[in-house]
Amino acid sequence: MSDTLEQFEQGLAEVASASTDAFQGRTTEQALREANAKLVGPNGQLTKLMKLMKDLPADRRRELGQQANALKQEIQAAFDASLEGLAKAAREAELTGPALDPTLPGRHARRGRLHPLTRTIHQLVDVFLALGFDVEEAPEIDFAANCFDKLGFPPDHPATDMQDSFFVQRPGGELDVVLRTHTTTIQIHQMLQRKPPMAVICPGAVYRRDDDATHSPMFAQIDGFAVDEGLTFAHLKGVLTAFVRRLFGDEVPVRFRPSYFPFVEPGGELDMGCVFCEPWKGDAGRTRACRVCKGTGWMEILGCGMIHPVVFEAVGIDPKRYTGFAFGMGIDRISMLRHGISNIRLLYENDARFLGRL
Secondary structure, eight states, X not given: OHHHHHHHHHHHHHHHXXXXXXXXXXXXXXXXXXXXXXXXXXXXXXXXXXXXXXXXXXXXXXXXXXHHHHHHHHHHHHHHHHHHHHHHHHHHHHHHSOOOOTTSOXXXXXXXOOOHHHHHHHHHHHHHHHTTOEEOOOOSEEEHHHHTGGGTOOTTOGGGSTTTSOEEOOTTOOOOEEEOSOTTHHHHHHHHHOOXXXXXXXXXXXXXXXXXXXXXXXXXXXXXXXXETTOOHHHHHHHHHHHHHHHHOTTOOEEEEEEOOTTEEEEEEEEEEOTTTOGGGOOHHHHHTOTTXXXXXXXXXXXEEEEOHHHHHHHTXXXXXXXXXXEEEEHHHHHHHHHTOSOGGGXXXXXXXXXXTO
């Protein structure tokens, strides 16, 4: 018990010594409060010391308790005086500082604006609405059959692999529900609800196991298709050429290349002239040095083709009577091209400093 008494008395002396200049030289309220907390805060020196009161000799407990309380009141008084001194100094600085002109207009709050992806979606939708397409939605969580099987994907197609898609395991254990990997599912939903002729687009979010500078696990796509009697690849080419030129300008060249997609036959990809080096202006040196198109002068922007007969058969439409075309593109890629963005993550990190420049 004598050790506790000695420790308590020595601790009181140390706190008293530390409190004499604890608040001197503190020029901010935060600094004052931190200094006060070190002495009398929940984990302060005096607070810890007071926890030893129960172990002190009974004949000294009252005396030492009074000393500790008196020291605490002194510290509190010094703290309050220091806070008041800071407030007086701040007020004095306001009164003696440069005069303020109260007639100056106030600073208005900055108005927000739509995200670049949202603006791009609106622009794409406006173009296709003008070309006669309807806008519809499809579920983001869908049956795997709508996402793959009814669109002509072979059972062993890589896109159906669990490493490429986000499957949802239902209570029974079935893996037949998936976060859609493309907005092409709109074809199945609309063909089951409508009768030809029809022309539909569907913008929305899709999900894949991709993550690098030009890919994201979640990104935005827009798919479109048209079904009627007598539709040909020429109709598809006319629609997509008009789309590119209305969005990027009449002088931008376009070209179609053969490609494979399970739900179209024949299939192709649409390239447009690089909007960064602008090869149609004849500057070959600038085109060769372009890092975006890698010196080719062309950029791939979408996949397309004539709807495969197996898709029509899956939804009960006669492929001998009707034909159709389909196309799909990444909205993120279009937005990156329009704004010169090099990394897709910048569109999803929501950095207001970056988005405010677009």
